[in-house]
Amino acid sequence: MKREDFPMLKQDIVYFDNGATTFKPYCVIEAIKKYYTEYTANCHRGDYKLSLKVDNEYEHVRELVKEFINAKRSEEIIFTSGATDGLNRIVFGFFKYYLNQDDEILIAKSEHASNILPWMELSRTKKVIVKYIPLDEDYKITLKSVISSITNKTKVISLAHITNVIGDVRPLKEIIDYAHKLGIIVVVDGAQAIGHMKVDVSEMGADFYVFSGHKMYGPTGIGVLYGKYNLLDKIEPLCYGGGMNATFDSTGKVQYKELPYALEAGTPNIAGVIGLGAAVRYLNDIGMNKIHEYEINLRKYLVNKLSNLSNIDIYNKNSEAGIVAFNVQDVFSQDTAIYLDKHNIYVRAGNHCAKILKEELGVKNTCRIGLAFYNNYEDVDKLIKALSNENLSRDIIF
Amino acid sequence: MDQNLKRDIILDNYNNPNNKGLVDDNKYIKLNMNNTSCIDELDIQILFDDKKIKDIRFEGEACAICTSSASIMTKELSGKTIKEATEIVNNFEKMIDEKDYDKNKIGEAIVYEDISKQPNRKKCALLAWWGIEKGINEHKTQD
Numbered sequence: 001m002k003r004e005d006f007p008m009l010k011q012d013i014v015y016f017d018n019g020a021t022t023f024k025p026y027c028v029i030e031a032i033k034k035y036y037t038e039y040t041a042n043c044h045r046g047d048y049k050l051s052l053k054v055d056n057e058y059e060h061v062r063e064l065v066k067e068f069i070n071a072k073r074s075e076e077i078i079f080t081s082g083a084t085d086g087l088n089r090i091v092f093g094f095f096k097y098y099l100n101q102d103d104e105i106l107i108a109k110s111e112h113a114s115n116i117l118p119w120m121e122l123s124r125t126k127k128v129i130v131k132y133i134p135l136d137e138d139y140k141i142t143l144k145s146v147i148s149s150i151t152n153k154t155k156v157i158s159l160a161h162i163t164n165v166i167g168d169v170r171p172l173k174e175i176i177d178y179a180h181k182l183g184i185i186v187v188v189d190g191a192q193a194i195g196h197m198k199v200d201v202s203e204m205g206a207d208f209y210v211f212s213g214h215k216m217y218g219p220t221g222i223g224v225l226y227g228k229y230n231l232l233d234k235i236e237p238l239c240y241g242g243g244m245n246a247t248f249d250s251t252g253k254v255q256y257k258e259l260p261y262a263l264e265a266g267t268p269n270i271a272g273v274i275g276l277g278a279a280v281r282y283l284n285d286i287g288m289n290k291i292h293e294y295e296i297n298l299r300k301y302l303v304n305k306l307s308n309l310s311n312i313d314i315y316n317k318n319s320e321a322g323i324v325a326f327n328v329q330d331v332f333s334q335d336t337a338i339y340l341d342k343h344n345i346y347v348r349a350g351n352h353c354a355k356i357l358k359e360e361l362g363v364k365n366t367c368r369i370g371l372a373f374y375n376n377y378e379d380v381d382k383l384i385k386a387l388s389n390e391n392l393s394r395d396i397i398f
Numbered sequence: 399m400d401q402n403l404k405r406d407i408i409l410d411n412y413n414n415p416n417n418k419g420l421v422d423d424n425k426y427i428k429l430n431m432n433n434t435s436c437i438d439e440l441d442i443q444i445l446f447d448d449k450k451i452k453d454i455r456f457e458g459e460a461c462a463i464c465t466s467s468a469s470i471m472t473k474e475l476s477g478k479t480i481k482e483a484t485e486i487v488n489n490f491e492k493m494i495d496e497k498d499y500d501k502n503k504i505g506e507a508i509v510y511e512d513i514s515k516q517p518n519r520k521k522c523a524l525l526a527w528w529g530i531e532k533g534i535n536e537h538k539t540q541d
Contacts, residue, residue: 334436334461338519350437364459365437397405397464398512 001071001294002286006118014345014379014383019323019352019370021165024196024279028218031278031382032271032344043270044243044261061277062260066273068280069209070200071226075259078232079273082223083191084114086210087158089185089225089263090187091118094208094237095156098185101127108133108141109360115189119158127151135360138318140168146175156185161193161209163367165354165361166316167323169193176205185231191215195372196321198288207231214273218279222272225263232259239265290374297323298371298380305384315366322371328392333365335396340367342395343386345379353396404509411466417475419456427536431458431529433521438464440500442529450479456526463519467510468526474505480534487531494520 003009005025015023031208042052043058044155057072080086099105105119109132109332133141146157157179162169176186188206193199195216197367201209202219208231213222227235237244237256244265247337248254256262257371283291306326308311315325328336337349348368360362369383389395416527420428426443433439440458444451454472458465471490490507492499496514510523 332459332461332465334438334522337517338461341518394405394409397408398401398517 001373003376004084005282006374009374012344014343014375014382015042016324016345016347016369016375016379016390018195018372018375019192019215019368020348021034021220022217023280023374024217024219024275027200027282028275028278030221030286032275033070034272035274042267049314054270055275055296058268058273061273064277064384068196068199068210068284069224069226070202072202073229075228076229076232078225078227078260079268080210080223080225081221081269082212082214083189083203083210084212084223086094086208086223086225087189088118089235089238090208090210090227091122093238093263096122096232097236098234099126099128099155102153103128104151104369105130106133106149106154106157106158108135109356110141110159110168110354111133111160112140112189112191113355114191115158115160115187116279116356125297129364131389133157133159138168139316140319141170141356143171143178147178150179150182150184154182154184154244156187158187158189160189160191160197160321162321163322163354164192165325165352165357165366167192167319168316168322168323169197169320169323171206176207180205187231192321192370195283195291197292201226202217202342205383213276213279216279217282219272222269222276224276225280229259232263235263237263237265241265241268241319286373294373295371296320298322298375298377301377302369302371302380302383305380306387308386309387311392315361315363316325324369324371325361326369327366327389333367336367337397339392340383340386342388343382345383374397399511401403401506402511407463407470407509408466411469412440412462414523415465415469416462417453417455417469417476418457420455427454427533428454429461429533429536431525431527431532433460433464433525434513435521436461438525440468440526440529441466442468442526444530444537444538446480446534449481451475451477451483451530451534454469454530460525461519461522463510463513464525465524467523468508468529470506470509471526471530472508475530483530484534487527487534493526494524514539 006023007264022297039053041054043054062074062077065077119130124316134145179186185207187208194211209226214220246255246257311325311329409416429442431440438460443455456468488539489499489503512521
């Protein structure tokens with residue numbers, strides 16, 4: 001649906017790499033263009049009309065995002081460069097000070113590198129321990145597996161809302177309710193969820209929630225760090241400079257601004273914020289529940305069609321989000337991706353930055369399809385036709 | 399060379415690679431080669447006998463082009479002197495980079511002469527050859 005809104009879809013291509021990044025609708029591109037052509041100025045600075053307009057637009061997006069994820073206060077919305085930036089600020093700006101030696105961090109082997117490496121790095125320097133919640137036969141985690149992994153040393157659980165290879169939607173509300181009874185903080189990486197389903201941080205109860213703009217039809221280089229005010233207020237800035245200080249003098253006396261500005265040093269990505277705002281408005285107009293429902297139905301159609309082919313292994317048949325990981329039997333995933341590229345069908349091959357998932361999956365590399373609402377049934381049919389080629393294992397060469 | 403024949407040679411070297419599997423022998427120089435732009439990963443072992451390459455082995459998870467190219471490389475360079483091998487490697491790299499090269503110098507590796515038409519596969523074809531180049535340089539500095 002809504003294919004006409006996306007200039008990239010004027011090309012004769014089937015784009016299935018939406019887990020990596022999504023195409024941008026005209027309204028997002030126009031909003032950015034308008035900022036650069038009609039009201040370029042810095043924000044939080046000038047006493048002139050242009051800058052004031054920038055301020056209003058910028059802060060209005062904060063309000064839009066707050067409502068989009070149902071946060072309680074707009075000060076709980078920090079603009080970052082993306083989900084990776086957000087997770088690093090949480091780990092090195094908060095948990096670096098919050099955790100003590102031998103404290104335990106719970107993650108899973110199906111997490112993206114951005115929700116593993118910062119914790120590993122912290123464990124190296126602070127002598128805290130990273131533990132993995134076991135995955136079930138569908139590579140999912142359950143409340144039960146989380147409970148069995150918690151010890152009296154567990155201080156934080158950090159999980160993706162939807163994982164980027166398996167595409168399972170984590171039962172976060174249940175996990176968070178349980179964790180909070182034990183005083184455990186829960187961090188959620190929402191990168192794969194935010195553009196595909198309704199996210200309600202208040203209902204879920206997440207302590208921190210991060211996501212990237214470019215995976216929700218917005219621009220690259222912009223993201224959001226949400227945190228409950230009392231926790232967010234304890235994050236030490238990783239960046240110091242203009243925009244975040246209230247006053248300082250030559251003796252070193254310095255006072256920083258309050259949230260959200262304390263965590264937004266330097267000239268922010270204004271065009272990115274404005275583009276993100278346009279993406280939020282656009283998604284609101286369509287409706288996140290409608291998007292989710294459409295993608296789930298399309299996934300069912302895709303999995304059904306793929307299952308009918310005798311040469312395809314699907315690794316996540318029972319997942320709830322529009323991500324499908326598969327391999328053509330006896331064909332290296334990259335060869336499959338390059339073969340599909342010849343048919344102008346774009347899928348991702350590799351480990352998808354989830355490099356330790358292979359220990360569970362038994363296979364190092366897969367092809368990944370990430371559906372978006374602009375994919376249609378015809379896209380799936382084209383893929384199936386290309387994969388039905390009897391000479392596929394020969395046609396991977398030239 | 400006929401396109402179908404090239405494809406057959408590549409597929410044969412992919413499905414039944416030569417010199418695949420590492421040996422437990424510390425006389426071999428061992429290198430790990432990662433393709434930074436994709437997911438090819440090769441381990442290469444080289445046994446030198448003074449100025450000669452006595453044996454080359456490889457192991458890894460890689461695409462059809464990368465695996466077959468490693469197989470062909472091991473065949474073409476085993477038993478060659480370092481000087482001869484370097485000349486073959488140089489000509490192969492020139493071919494992939496679409497520069498002038500001597501067709502008679504690269505043997506079966508000629509099957510990749512059109513790979514530059516698929517720029518995203520150039521590095522796949524080159525990875526094993528970069529490995530042997532690195533190995534030769536390491537051997538030279540050891541001397």
